[in-house]
Amino acid sequence: MKAAAITGHGGVDQIQVVSLPDPVPGPGEVLVQVAYAALNRADVLIRQGLTGPGVRRPHRLPHVLGVDGAGTVVAAGADVAGTVALGDRVAIFPAMSCETCSACRRGLTSRCTRYTLIGEEEPGLQQQLFAVPARSVLRLPDPLSLRDAAAVPAAYTTAWTVVVTTAAVRAGERVLVIGGGGGVAVAAMQLAAHCGAQVWATTRSEQKAARLRELPFVDRVFCTPDPGWSAEVLDATDGDGVDVVVDSVGAPTWRDSIRSLGQGGRLVVCGATGGDVPDISIRELYQSNRRVLGAPFGGWNDFRDVFAFLGRSGVSPVIDRVLPLDRVREGHQALEAQEHVGKILLQLDTGDAPA
Numbered sequence: 001m002k003a004a005a006i007t008g009h010g011g012v013d014q015i016q017v018v019s020l021p022d023p024v025p026g027p028g029e030v031l032v033q034v035a036y037a038a039l040n041r042a043d044v045l046i047r048q049g050l051t052g053p054g055v056r057r058p059h060r061l062p063h064v065l066g067v068d069g070a071g072t073v074v075a076a077g078a079d080v081a082g083t084v085a086l087g088d089r090v091a092i093f094p095a096m097s098c099e100t101c102s103a104c105r106r107g108l109t110s111r112c113t114r115y116t117l118i119g120e121e122e123p124g125l126q127q128q129l130f131a132v133p134a135r136s137v138l139r140l141p142d143p144l145s146l147r148d149a150a151a152v153p154a155a156y157t158t159a160w161t162v163v164v165t166t167a168a169v170r171a172g173e174r175v176l177v178i179g180g181g182g183g184v185a186v187a188a189m190q191l192a193a194h195c196g197a198q199v200w201a202t203t204r205s206e207q208k209a210a211r212l213r214e215l216p217f218v219d220r221v222f223c224t225p226d227p228g229w230s231a232e233v234l235d236a237t238d239g240d241g242v243d244v245v246v247d248s249v250g251a252p253t254w255r256d257s258i259r260s261l262g263q264g265g266r267l268v269v270c271g272a273t274g275g276d277v278p279d280i281s282i283r284e285l286y287q288s289n290r291r292v293l294g295a296p297f298g299g300w301n302d303f304r305d306v307f308a309f310l311g312r313s314g315v316s317p318v319i320d321r322v323l324p325l326d327r328v329r330e331g332h333q334a335l336e337a338q339e340h341v342g343k344i345l346l347q348l349d350t351g352d353a354p355a
Ligand SMILES: [Zn+2]
Pocket: 097, 098, 099, 100, 101, 102, 103, 104, 112, 113, 114
């Protein structure tokens, strides 16, 4: 079978499409024929060899990339319980955890002190066959295609954790999403709109702003190439500020994100792709009753709930493009150039990208 792997850390030339032996499912595992896998910002950071507190790195090289994907169960090892059957269409939950601590027992997987992520520490899903514990796969609701499902596990589970579980966005609130084109950001906008919120976005480029304005769930887009853009947000709210800001950029945007919040507003943090040491005023936080809430990738509960929501609502994930596996480098370049809106997928089951 074929896989996209990094052989070292650095530029896109470190990514190779390699042939690997077909995996054999062990006890309690199923073998999934992966139809589509998504690219994530994490792929780029892992390939570049990012280091620092809280940064996840592969246990060994070469390392197959890919945090999320969807496919069909084609084989099962011994002792697989009756929850999955051959032929089932499934999504794969990206987190591996101890399954025994109190957080795991309550489905709060990302609070487990021993949790690791597929595609980060563990080998990833950008391979045509993947052996995984049967407990880590979720049968897809009927209306959801494998293509759409592959866009969900990382971005939409995180967005669900941000918007529903953590921020508890309510109808009528104003939600501002920073850096509007990324997978989590677009998913957060889509879910916030379904909660009845007014959805605003920021982006640094006019070209990206034009694409975001075409999304039916986005009410307003601020083009913010320079710091100080919170003044524009405050103007647009007659000085009241917004109720929720979703920020995965970090250091470059935190100050404006906090200043964009009204009294009691919530800053939900789900990443720090632009740096993790912001220059902020603590007074600007507490004197306005503002709150900062951390929301890393969610738990099994969030994963299960967002799939159920997509199944019953008919909402389709926003997909920027689908590339065949052998064009994986192109996907990395698009992520680095931040030219995408929504998810970039790799198609693994054939060599051809759909039209
Ligand atoms: Zn645990």
